[in-house]
Amino acid sequence: MIKVGIVGCGKIADAHASQIQRIKGVEIVGVCDREPLMARQLYDRFPVKRYFSTLTDLLGEGNPDVVHVTTPPESHFDIAKLCLEAGRHVYVEKPFTLYADEAHALVKLASKQRLKLTVGHDDQFSHVARRMRKLVQSGYLGGPPVHMESYFCYQFGQSYARALFGDKQHWVRRLPGRLLHNIISHGIARIAEFLKTDSPEVITYGFVSPLLKGVGEIEIIDELRVIISEEEGTTAYFTFSSQMRPSAHQFSMYGPKNGVFLDQDHETLLKLRGEPFKSYLDKFLPSVVFAQQHVANLAVNARSFLARDFQAKAGMCYLIESFYRSIAEDTPVPIPYREILLTATIMDRIFDQLRTQGPRQAMCIRPPDFGTLRPIKGHDPMKV
Amino acid sequence: MGDAELDTSIIGLNDLVLVTGTSGFIGSRLIQCLLEHGFRNLRCFVRPTSDAVGIENIPGHLREGARIGVVRGNLLSREDCSAAMQDVAVVFHLATGRDGKSYPDAFMNAVVTTRNLLEASLQHSCLRRFVSISSFAVYANTHKSHGRLLDESCPVEKHPALRGDPYCFAKVKQDEIVTEYGNRFGIPHVIVRPGYVLGPGKANITSRVGIDTFGVFLHLGGSNTIPFTYVDNCAEAIALAGLRKGVDGEVFNVVDDDLPSSRRFLRLYKKNVRKFTSIYVPHSVSYMLCHCWERYSTWSEGQLPPTYNCKHWHAYWKKTRYSNEKLKTFVGWTPKVSMAEGLRRYFEACRSGAGDD
Numbered sequence: 001m002i003k004v005g006i007v008g009c010g011k012i013a014d015a016h017a018s019q020i021q022r023i024k025g026v027e028i029v030g031v032c033d034r035e036p037l038m039a040r041q042l043y044d045r046f047p048v049k050r051y052f053s054t055l056t057d058l059l060g061e062g063n064p065d066v067v068h069v070t071t072p073p074e075s076h077f078d079i080a081k082l083c084l085e086a087g088r089h090v091y092v093e094k095p096f097t098l099y100a101d102e103a104h105a106l107v108k109l110a111s112k113q114r115l116k117l118t119v120g121h122d123d124q125f126s127h128v129a130r131r132m133r134k135l136v137q138s139g140y141l142g143g144p145p146v147h148m149e150s151y152f153c154y155q156f157g158q159s160y161a162r163a164l165f166g167d168k169q170h171w172v173r174r175l176p177g178r179l180l181h182n183i184i185s186h187g188i189a190r191i192a193e194f195l196k197t198d199s200p201e202v203i204t205y206g207f208v209s210p211l212l213k214g215v216g217e218i219e220i221i222d223e224l225r226v227i228i229s230e231e232e233g234t235t236a237y238f239t240f241s242s243q244m245r246p247s248a249h250q251f252s253m254y255g256p257k258n259g260v261f262l263d264q265d266h267e268t269l270l271k272l273r274g275e276p277f278k279s280y281l282d283k284f285l286p287s288v289v290f291a292q293q294h295v296a297n298l299a300v301n302a303r304s305f306l307a308r309d310f311q312a313k314a315g316m317c318y319l320i321e322s323f324y325r326s327i328a329e330d331t332p333v334p335i336p337y338r339e340i341l342l343t344a345t346i347m348d349r350i351f352d353q354l355r356t357q358g359p360r361q362a363m364c365i366r367p368p369d370f371g372t373l374r375p376i377k378g379h380d381p382m383k384v
Numbered sequence: 385m386g387d388a389e390l391d392t393s394i395i396g397l398n399d400l401v402l403v404t405g406t407s408g409f410i411g412s413r414l415i416q417c418l419l420e421h422g423f424r425n426l427r428c429f430v431r432p433t434s435d436a437v438g439i440e441n442i443p444g445h446l447r448e449g450a451r452i453g454v455v456r457g458n459l460l461s462r463e464d465c466s467a468a469m470q471d472v473a474v475v476f477h478l479a480t481g482r483d484g485k486s487y488p489d490a491f492m493n494a495v496v497t498t499r500n501l502l503e504a505s506l507q508h509s510c511l512r513r514f515v516s517i518s519s520f521a522v523y524a525n526t527h528k529s530h531g532r533l534l535d536e537s538c539p540v541e542k543h544p545a546l547r548g549d550p551y552c553f554a555k556v557k558q559d560e561i562v563t564e565y566g567n568r569f570g571i572p573h574v575i576v577r578p579g580y581v582l583g584p585g586k587a588n589i590t591s592r593v594g595i596d597t598f599g600v601f602l603h604l605g606g607s608n609t610i611p612f613t614y615v616d617n618c619a620e621a622i623a624l625a626g627l628r629k630g631v632d633g634e635v636f637n638v639v640d641d642d643l644p645s646s647r648r649f650l651r652l653y654k655k656n657v658r659k660f661t662s663i664y665v666p667h668s669v670s671y672m673l674c675h676c677w678e679r680y681s682t683w684s685e686g687q688l689p690p691t692y693n694c695k696h697w698h699a700y701w702k703k704t705r706y707s708n709e710k711l712k713t714f715v716g717w718t719p720k721v722s723m724a725e726g727l728r729r730y731f732e733a734c735r736s737g738a739g740d741d
Contacts, residue, residue, distance in 0.1 A: 011486045022685050037499060041491045041557065045545040166433045167458060308684045 002026045002324050005064030007055055007079055008071030009033035009042040012093055016068050017046040019317040026324065030062030055079060059086045066327065069093060072171040073182065077102040084109045089327050093120040094185040095347065096340055098176055103344035107337045116333050118323045119340050121189040126315035127304055128267045132260055140271065142257020145194050148236040152187025153247040165217055177351035179220045184240050185343055190251045191238060192342040197230040202346055204353035209243045226350055268297045393627045394512050395473045397422045402472040404429040404459065405479030407436045409585055413619035414476060415439055419446040421623060427453045429468050459497035469504035474626050476515045477501055490550035494558045502565040514573040515626035516562040520611055521552040522577065526698045535707040536635045548690035566633060574625050578618045578638040579611030579706065584733030589653065592700050593646045594662060601662040604670050604701045605646020611639045611706045614726030617719040624715040631714050639706045642723040656731035671697050
């Protein structure tokens, strides 16, 4: 039996508790929030043994084997560190830490303590993401990826927007990358998974959308475009937007032979054939091939639904279960530490560059000031 | 307020009254109502970035000679609550989070905020009454036969988490904490539970009538009476419940007289606002659908959210009668705006709102 504790009883803790209770051989021995009422409400709604208002009490009296850290990001590092020092395995919600050096310190500590650590990049374990991984691992791309494109967009919900824009002290505003910091790690991690280097080049362009400027918001950058490249030759674009529709969560990979396209929202995976069909057939057959693939996606999704495995957070359940298995069987963790660190490094670089640039004026249509950006090695950014 | 009326009030006209959520639907009407009753020292608590305070549309003559202070802050901050509660004689706590689908968000905005205000009231010993605004959503309405009366004596939901409705959960817990603080620390309090508040500024049709979640409007209310209260009547009821002597610890339901049936309301809405297709779902069928939804949600481990379930059906779609006798008897409330007039104003506002869109 794996004993689990949850620190931080806000919105995402609900998702954790829901998914943990689906896993056999696991019990939630305690939940903890410095606001006792919040801890109590989670305890009231889920099969939880006890609730606490301090981490010390959770670790001492609850005595969990694994702690899920679901507090606001600024406290992730300190809480995870305390848990590791107390000999507990730790699952940290995204973003892993505020800075890459904190991520490195946690990974080092976990290794030293012979404990396991993971991050809540559960989108990486949705049904469609797992299918894509399998396809790529089978060599479908025909070699290392040449280029990737990751879209991770966000549509402001009424309650979130009200909380964020209505409160100048909101915790999201205190993050180094503000709104972006709390959201983009899923989309960055998708790219990081397939990069080889530990230190890619990053070029960032971010601005405040006209919509936000219209409501007097000048601090929150909600439009972001990033170019990532590594010396080995792989490049990637990352796009975050609060304004574009559809509010896409998509990922494309192009190898030397073929490509793949993943649509997270529609749980759809498409193979992009590199070899054209003969002559005019290339104008007709691809539509048939795509139609076949869409029908196949429908069948796969329907099968998962009928098998009761198509919950909105099925990816989280899979990640948690895999993490617990890695603890129980002492096997590798589901997300390699290298990927966690690389995601943190890329995010660090993005936010550093945004800080240097300051929020740009969305209405001012002009090319970015490349003088303030770090160019890709060996490239002149002004040459198109 | 006349002398006789003043005799029945727990505070004087110059005592400080705090209203939270004044920029909301009922809050601005409550401020106007208090001014009409002659209370001259009001404090409005609003979010830091809220554009409206809730007093913009109040006629100038009512504001004349009145002190209306505005405190901007966050009810999740104990410091802000403490500052707002200073020297307050009566607090009307209307602020809440209504649009969240998340339990923690709804709970935090309803319960933690209420606790903070209650704690703050302990620091300032001048509070004469804490008026907490609850909802009809808290009533279980299960263990009574079809068509029976729902009043203040009816039990509230014992397991609100099973309703699948964060708002219901939060309001039940809010009521509990108000009662707990009242019992433990002797904080004089009143809980007011309005039915569905309608009026200009709220254009949607209550789910007690039906839902359009599945692309077509399903009329679920049928011949049920809908517990409407017109916003001005509701504000008046809240004001009186907060000010009348001798009602500490009481709970009051607020519904108007001459309540229409769901079918009649829908007919009038279509006639006066806009035409649309609706499909009537008989009670037995809607109950069966809720039952099946609940079973499937449990069986599939949440593949469908437990939004529709038997508890929900009992609370919203079971044929029920409503009473406002206690409110009339204890605080002398009568609806100033008739249901016919209230509906007329509501439909007119819906029409003009639709025109604006």
